[in-house]
Amino acid sequence: MTTTAEKEYIISILAKNNPGVLLRISGLFSRRCYNILSIVAAQTENTEYSRILIVVQGDDRIVRQVDKQVSKLVDIEQVDVLDPKSAVVREHLLIKVERTMQNSEKLVEMANVFHANILSVEANTMILELTGDATTINSFIELYNPYHVLKILRTGAMAMPK
Amino acid sequence: MVLTGAQVIMECLLEQGVDTVFGYPGGAVLNIYDALYEYRDRINHIRTAHEQGAAHAADGYARSSGKTGVCIATSGPGATNLVTGIATAYMDSVPVVAITGNVNLDLLGLDSFQEVDITGITMPITKHNFLVKDVRKLADTIRAAFRIANSGRKGPVLVDIPKDLTAQKVEFLPPAPPEQEKHHLFPFEQRFEQALQMLEKAERPFVYAGGGVIASGASEALKTFAERLDAPVACSLMCQGGFDQTDSRYMGMLGMHGTNTAALAIKNCDLFVAVGTRFSDRVLCNAKSFAQHCPIIQIDIDSAEFNKNIDVDLKLKGDAREILEELNRRLPQHTHADWMANIAAWKADYPLSQTASDPNGVTPQEVLETLSDLTNDDAIICTDVGQHQMWAAQFYRFRHPRQFISSGGLGTMGFGLGAALGAQVANPDARVINIAGDGSFHMNCNELATAVAYNIPVMELVFNNSVLGMVRQWQKLFYDNRFSQTDLDKNTDFVKLAEAFGAKAFVIQTKADIRPVLEQALALREPVLIDCRIDKDVNVLPMVPAGASVESPILEM
Numbered sequence: 113m114t115t116t117a118e119k120e121y122i123i124s125i126l127a128k129n130n131p132g133v134l135l136r137i138s139g140l141f142s143r144r145c146y147n148i149l150s151i152v153a154a155q156t157e158n159t160e161y162s163r164i165l166i167v168v169q170g171d172d173r174i175v176r177q178v179d180k181q182v183s184k185l186v187d188i189e190q191v192d193v194l195d196p197k198s199a200v201v202r203e204h205l206l207i208k209v210e211r212t213m214q215n216s217e218k219l220v221e222m223a224n225v226f227h228a229n230i231l232s233v234e235a236n237t238m239i240l241e242l243t244g245d246a247t248t249i250n251s252f253i254e255l256y257n258p259y260h261v262l263k264i265l266r267t268g269a270m271a272m273p274k
Numbered sequence: 275m276v277l278t279g280a281q282v283i284m285e286c287l288l289e290q291g292v293d294t295v296f297g298y299p300g301g302a303v304l305n306i307y308d309a310l311y312e313y314r315d316r317i318n319h320i321r322t323a324h325e326q327g328a329a330h331a332a333d334g335y336a337r338s339s340g341k342t343g344v345c346i347a348t349s350g351p352g353a354t355n356l357v358t359g360i361a362t363a364y365m366d367s368v369p370v371v372a373i374t375g376n377v378n379l380d381l382l383g384l385d386s387f388q389e390v391d392i393t394g395i396t397m398p399i400t401k402h403n404f405l406v407k408d409v410r411k412l413a414d415t416i417r418a419a420f421r422i423a424n425s426g427r428k429g430p431v432l433v434d435i436p437k438d439l440t441a442q443k444v445e446f447l448p449p450a451p452p453e454q455e456k457h458h459l460f461p462f463e464q465r466f467e468q469a470l471q472m473l474e475k476a477e478r479p480f481v482y483a484g485g486g487v488i489a490s491g492a493s494e495a496l497k498t499f500a501e502r503l504d505a506p507v508a509c510s511l512m513c514q515g516g517f518d519q520t521d522s523r524y525m526g527m528l529g530m531h532g533t534n535t536a537a538l539a540i541k542n543c544d545l546f547v548a549v550g551t552r553f554s555d556r557v558l559c560n561a562k563s564f565a566q567h568c569p570i571i572q573i574d575i576d577s578a579e580f581n582k583n584i585d586v587d588l589k590l591k592g593d594a595r596e597i598l599e600e601l602n603r604r605l606p607q608h609t610h611a612d613w614m615a616n617i618a619a620w621k622a623d624y625p626l627s628q629t630a631s632d633p634n635g636v637t638p639q640e641v642l643e644t645l646s647d648l649t650n651d652d653a654i655i656c657t658d659v660g661q662h663q664m665w666a667a668q669f670y671r672f673r674h675p676r677q678f679i680s681s682g683g684l685g686t687m688g689f690g691l692g693a694a695l696g697a698q699v700a701n702p703d704a705r706v707i708n709i710a711g712d713g714s715f716h717m718n719c720n721e722l723a724t725a726v727a728y729n730i731p732v733m734e735l736v737f738n739n740s741v742l743g744m745v746r747q748w749q750k751l752f753y754d755n756r757f758s759q760t761d762l763d764k765n766t767d768f769v770k771l772a773e774a775f776g777a778k779a780f781v782i783q784t785k786a787d788i789r790p791v792l793e794q795a796l797a798l799r800e801p802v803l804i805d806c807r808i809d810k811d812v813n814v815l816p817m818v819p820a821g822a823s824v825e826s827p828i829l830e831m
Contacts, residue, residue, distance in 0.1 A: 131405070136397060143398050173581060180578035186402040186422060 120149060121175045122201065122271045125164040125182060126190040129155065133187045137164060140185065146170060146178050150203075150268025161189065167269050194271050204241070204267040205249045206231070210260040211238040219259060226252050237262060279409045279440040280309035283373065286416040287317060289449065292344050294318040294335065294699050296328040298355075300348020301388060302375030305440035320699060320728055322692065323720035325352050329359020330692025330718075331699070332370045337679045338654055338697035338704075340491070342369040342424045349376045350388030353434070354395065358686060360430045361399040365683025366512060367489060369424040371416075371431050372396075378438040379407060393434050401429030409442040417449055427576040428489055468588055469571055470604055476545035478613045479505040482528055485512030485682070486550015486574060488675045492595035493517065496549065498602050503547075504610045506617045508536040510551055511682045515672035520651070525617060526626070529557035530818045531664045534624035534827060537816070539617060541825040546570045550594040553583040554683065563823040573597050624829070626668050628812060634784045636808050638662065638737055642669035644788050645707070645735070648796055653705040654679065654697045658690040658714030661743035664814040666709040688717030694732040695724055705733070705796070712738040712762060719771065725801035726776040733795060734777075734803040736768055739810040747813050751831065752820075772803035782806040 127133045134153055141148050149167040156163045168178055175193055183191045209219060211233070219238055223230055228242040242252050249266065277285065283306060287295065298321060299307045310319050322328040325347040332343030343363075347356050353374040363370045377386040393405045402422050404415050412435065419431040473479065481500050487493060493516050500507050500523050507517050508528040517524055526533030528540065540546065546565045550573060551557070558564045561584050569587040572580060573594055580589040590597050628639040642665060645653070651671045657663040657680040672678050679697055681689040694708040715736045725732050737743075742760040749757050772779035778798055780791045782805070795802045816827035 132393065132397070135394070139397055177578065177582060180580075184576070184578055 118169060118171050121168050121170065122194040122196060122199070122269060123166045123168055123175075123178060123182070124192045124194050124271060125166065125188060126156070127162050127164060127185075128187040128189065129160050129162050130187050133162065134164065136185050136187060137166075137182060140181055141166070141168070141178070144177070144181060146174060150266075152268045152270050165268070165270055192273070194273060196271070199271045199273045201245050201269050201271045202243055203246055203249050203269050204243050205252065206239060206241055206265040207253065207256060207261060208237055208239045208263040209256050210262055211236055215259055219256075222255055228252065275446045276443050277446045278305065278309070279412055279435065279442050279444065280305040281312070282409075282412050282444060282446050283416060283435075283440070284309045284313040284317060285446055286413055287344065288313075289417070290342065290420045292317065292342070294320065295344040295346055296320045296322055296331040296335070296696065297346030298322060298325050298328055298348070298352060300352045300375065302349035302377060302437045303346060303352075303440075305437065306346060306373070306375060306435075309440075318699075320695065320724065320730075322695070322724045324718070325355030326359050326688070327692035327695070327718060327721040327724060329356045329370070329372065330362065330686075330689050331696035332372070333359060333363045333368050333689075334656060334679055334693030334696030335700045336363070336368050336370055336696070337366075337693070338676050339700040340676065341700070342371055342420055343696060344371050344373065346373045347375075348388065349374060349392075349437075350390045352388075353390055353392040357395060357399070358684075359692070360396055360432065362681050362684045362686045362689055363430040364399045364401070366485065366681065367428045368430065369428040371419045371423050371433065374432065374434045375440070376405070376434050376436045379436045380438075382436060392432065396432050399430070400432050403432040403434070405434045406439060407436070409439045409444045412439065412444070413446060413449075462590070465588060465590055466600065466604070469590060469601065472545060472569060472571060472588065473503060473547075473601075473605060473608075476503075477610060478543045479503055479545045479547060479610070480539055480543035481505045481507045482510070482546065482548045482551065483507060483513045483516050484510040484549065484551020485516075486594045487513050487516040490550060490575070490594040490596075491675070492550065492598055493675045495595050495598035495602060497521070499598050499605070502602055502605045502607055504608045504614060505547075506539055506614065508532065508539070510554070510557055511667055511680060513551075514667050514678035514680075516675050518673045519671050520673060522618065523614075525621065527667060529554075529824060530559060531668070531814050531816065532818070532824070532827065533626060534816055534829060535617065535620040537825050537827050538620050538624075540565055542616070544568050548572045548586070549598065550574060552576075552579045555583065557824070558583060559818045559824040560821055563825070630785075631809055631811065634786070636782055636785055636788060636806060638665040638808060638812060639669045640785065641735075641737075641782065641788055641792070641806055642666060642709075644792055646671045648789075648792055649705050649707075653677070653707050654701060656680065656690045656694040656697060656706065656708040658708070658710040658717075659685045659687045660711045660714060661747065661812070661814045662709050662711040662714075662737040664744075665737070687714040690714065691718055691721040691725075691732070691734060694734075695721060695730050698730045698732050706731075707733040707735055710734060710736045711743060712736055712740060712764075712766075712768070713742045715768070716762075716764065716766070722772060722775040722777055722801060722803070729800060731799045732801055734772075734801075735806060736803065737806050737808050738768065739808045739812070740764075741810045743810065743812075744814065746810070747817075750813075751817075768803060768805040775801075777801040777803055779803040779805065
């Protein structure tokens with residue numbers, strides 16, 4: 113069996129908005145042992161359809177299998193494997209860090225470098241928001257790591273072909 | 275026309291040409307059963323002893339007729355009892371529609387009495403399933419269920435219907451005219467050309483046929499293809515009868531219990547053509563060493579089966595019959611006399627054969643070959659799962675599609691008797707025989723009661739060796755004769771048991787009993803059991819041990 117190196121692929125799925133459709137897709141991934149790194153789902157411009165973006169780790173062969181197996185589900189209209197090079201890929205991050213008298217200014221300064229938004233400033237915490245590709249988000253988090261990160265929420269990748 | 279939901283279900287079944295359903299009543303399906311009472315002159319209902327039997331019966335009905343089988347069960351345990359049967363149908367791509375009742379809509383999700391999330395449970399084992407929440411969508415949902423079950427790669431579909439919907443009144447509308455189906459036959463001219471070139475070049479082609487040949491009705495086309503190509507044919511378990519086994523081209527099964535002829539042929543062939551098959555691990559044995567030296571052409575309707583278990587060189591996606599017919603139109607007559615002479619020599623050198631340790635002993639081979647003689651190779655043979663299943667496939671001479679009915683993918687012990695009921699109801703004039711082992715028979719012997727109640731004249735032939743033979747065979751080979759839990763020693767008197775159910779029963783104890791007892795039993799037209807006593811050390815051979823190459827089976831043990 114020829115296998116190529118493992119990497120991340122973005123699968124874009126257009127599904128009829130029927131109850132349980134997300135369970136059908138995620139169940140298929142789990143029973144066929146495909147690794148989901150992230151999943152984003154929401155209604156499209158047409159409320160009868162949902163768009164689901166799944167980042168999957170695997171090789172070429174696995175991605176071909178994912179594509180064909182998902183396409184077989186009755187509620188699925190279309191499956192595309194997106195090439196990150198020819199798509200806009202964005203992730204959304206919320207991060208809550210501990211804020212002290214000493215680090216407050218530094219936290220704001222770092223946020224400005226990344227054009228991140230400050231959503232909330234409380235006595236001891238600060239919540240920041242950033243949208244970007246995975247690399248940007250990762251560097252941003254790394255930057256804040258020394259400052260006692262309390263909570264991180266990331267959406268997983270959204271992607272749109274150019 | 276204003277009808278209740280339950281009446282809508284009946285009208286939809288009639289619309290689909292359903293004449294028989296299998297099921298078991300219960301609280302959540304009371305309205306459906308009330309409608310069945312009203313429609314009893316048009317829809318025949320067989321109440322099995324257990325919902326599992328109903329699911330297997332619907333499956334056997336479908337496999338033996340090509341039509342969609344239908345089973346009905348109540349909510350909760352009724353629905354979960356169908357699960358093994360649905361999974362069996364799913365693994366072998368059999369068109370079945372399962373209709374389950376559920377609790378009232380306003381009780382859904384509240385852990386109500388006999389409530390279970392059957393659509394959640396059956397999601398991985400159905401082609402698709404539905405929970406109907408609006409009675410106005412009921413008719414179209416049932417129509418969709420039938421369409422999905424019996425199109426493309428076939429499979430089971432479940433429709434779960436809350437009880438209150440089956441009582442609600444709704445305007446029943448005839449189906450919308452079917453959309454013009456886009457029939458884009460073969461958009462892959464290049465691949466056809468490539469296939470023809472590969473077939474042209476081959477000097478020692480091997481044709482391997484799977485269940486898709488039967489599902490698509492491709493038997494005739496397969497025969498022509500093999501003749502045109504002048505190639506030998508091996509079949510998977512699911513394709514028994516898909517190619518006439520008395521044909522000189524037939525090599526037997528390929529795989530774990532395939533023939534040595536098929537093993538030698540795959541070792542020596544220079545082109546492997548697989549038709550309607552998914553390369554199950556029981557066929558590949560070791561995927562890394564399967565047909566590595568030659569190109570493979572795979573014909574299948576499900577493109578997800580390409581490059582799944584094994585990489586192939588050329589894929590032709592589509593209906594097996596349509597593709598074979600197209601190939602036959604373009605394929606010139608070939609001659610591979612030397613190759614076919616090789617095959618004939620191997621067949622002569624390595625026939626399947628069994629000997630009993632005692633000269634008066636009964637071998638399954640002799641029983642099955644005699645049965646084949648007495649039934650003119652024309653019976654519908656169902657099986658349970660284990661050694662007897664392989665013997666049935668090896669020694670009965672299957673000559674027609676839909677003649678062999680067996681749980682191949684899931685390997686469901688207890689499948690056969692229910693399936694035989696379904697097959698007999700679908701083919702009232704046929705002789706239907708279930709070949710069982712004593713282990714499998716013990717699992718679902720309750721369906722003998724159903725056979726008697728409806729006088730469904732199936733024959734239950736139990737190869738009784740007092741052990742779980744197939745597992746025991748593995749214990750012999752790989753577990754140093756440590757026979758953990760495989761000695762049954764149940765001392766069940768199968769004759770008395772059958773008689774208690776109201777069936778006739780016979781015993782085959784010695785070689786001399788075989789023919790007269792089979793003749794006596796076959797002369798009856800009522801449910802009958804034969805307790806056929808065999809030596810527990812008869813093995814299924816040849817056998818490819820797990821992980822070994824399909825090319826080197828064990829011939830003796």
